[in-house]
Amino acid sequence: MTVTGAIWREQLTSDQRAMLGRGAGTIANPRPDVLVIGGGILGVAVAASAHDAGLGSVQLVEAGRLGAGATGGATGLLIPEPHQWSDPETFVDMERASLERWRYLEQVTPGGLGLVELDWIGLAPDPGGLAAHQPENVEWLDAAKIAALVPGLAWHLGGALIRHQARVNPLRALVGLADGLPAVGTGVAATAVTIRGDRIESVTTSAGEISAGAVVFATGQPPVIDGLEIDIPADRVKGHLIVTEPASVHLPCTVAPVATPLEDGRLLAGGTFDYGDETAGHRPGSRSAQRVAYLWSFQDRDTQRAGHGPGDHPLDLRGQAAARGQGVERRPVRQPKRRGLEARAPSRGSSCGHQAAAG
Ligand SMILES: Cc1cc2nc3c(=O)[nH]c(=O)nc-3n(C[C@H](O)[C@H](O)[C@H](O)COP(=O)(O)OP(=O)(O)OC[C@H]3O[C@@H](n4cnc5c(N)ncnc54)[C@H](O)[C@@H]3O)c2cc1C
Secondary structure, X not given: OEOOOOHHHHOXXXXXHHHOOOOXXXXXXXXXXXXXXXXXXXXXXXXXXXXXXXXXXXXXXXXXXXXOOHHHHOOOXXXXXXXXXXXXXXXXXXXXXXXXXXXXXXXXXXXXXXXXXXXXXXXXXXXXXXXXXXXOOOEEEOXXXXXXXXXXXXXXXXXXXXXXXXXXXXXXXXXXXHOOOOOEEEOOOEEEEEEEOOEEEEEEEOOEEEOOOEXXXXXXXXXXXXXXXXXXXXXXXXXXXXXXXXOOOOOOOEEEOOEEEXXXXXXXXXXXXXXXXXXXXXXXXXXXXXXXXXXXXXXXXXXXXXXOOHHHOOOOOEEEEEEEOOOOOXXXXXXXXXXXXXXXXXXEOOOOOHHHHHO
């Protein structure tokens, strides 16, 4: 097993990778109308929204590279419907609106954001295993139907099928959103603020002072900046995701809690919430390690049936850890003004065949 960085960076072109380090160490506009601090999905989406809404000049600063925080280590699933079983209704509604916005942005952003449509199956012992009631958009599949859709599955389980969810490569989405921003400074950390009255007069950064009309803190965690006295309840939770090498295991769509199939046959599992794990990297025994063990058993069965030993198809499992905010997965909502662009259809990703599902 090797423990390395995220799969997402590998999927980028060299130009896209270079975009993540745009404007290194520089501040193009020290007197912007809007200063956004933080180059994760929230910061980039807010900056792009402000720019598209015509709110004046926008400067974004990011201490590392774009996506250096939780965004670059996220699973990138945009799956509001399964959250019906875990999140309050208002939050699920926001996630649905967010997914619709992602679809809109996919269409209007030049080159797209890399949105991939997908169906989702959640395995459960019986229909009541997921919820007391089954929402309308959930189709219950018995164990025989699941076995037909997901050959080689070690468990004999039914499951809930939900169609029309999506995923992104978060870094690719960041590059697409940031592309239209004129002033992005990576490697620029905000270190202090000067406050006069109820206004932030200036922000000290590692690349100089910035005086902005408005300052947006999109730092993931509450900002730790000299002169800024704020008390926002927050917690750090570590998460993992795991990616295999291209595998012979075929998953027709996202199968929770197994994995999501990627374009090149890799399987992506996660992300997990590893509460209490304060270590910096991937740790044997964590929930992610348990997922590794599960994927191994899945792969073993598949390779045995195909007449190969597990060693013929080694799974090179890469663990990835990142800090994530407290228990809530936030997604940007953005209404851009980009005219004259042709509508693009989102790419069709992994879907569970209708016939088989209905069968
Ligand atoms: C393993 C894992 C899986 C996940 N899976 C999903 C998923 O499938 N779907 C989903 O919707 N969400 C998922 N999430 C959650 C999602 O990643 C986060 O909600 C989201 O990325 C938060 O974005 P953000 O921009 O608020 O924070 P971040 O991405 O953390 O960005 C904050 C940025 O601010 C910068 N910064 C901080 N302080 C300063 C400073 N003083 N000056 C300059 N820059 C600063 C940081 O370097 C960082 O780049 C997952 C998270 C993890 C860890």
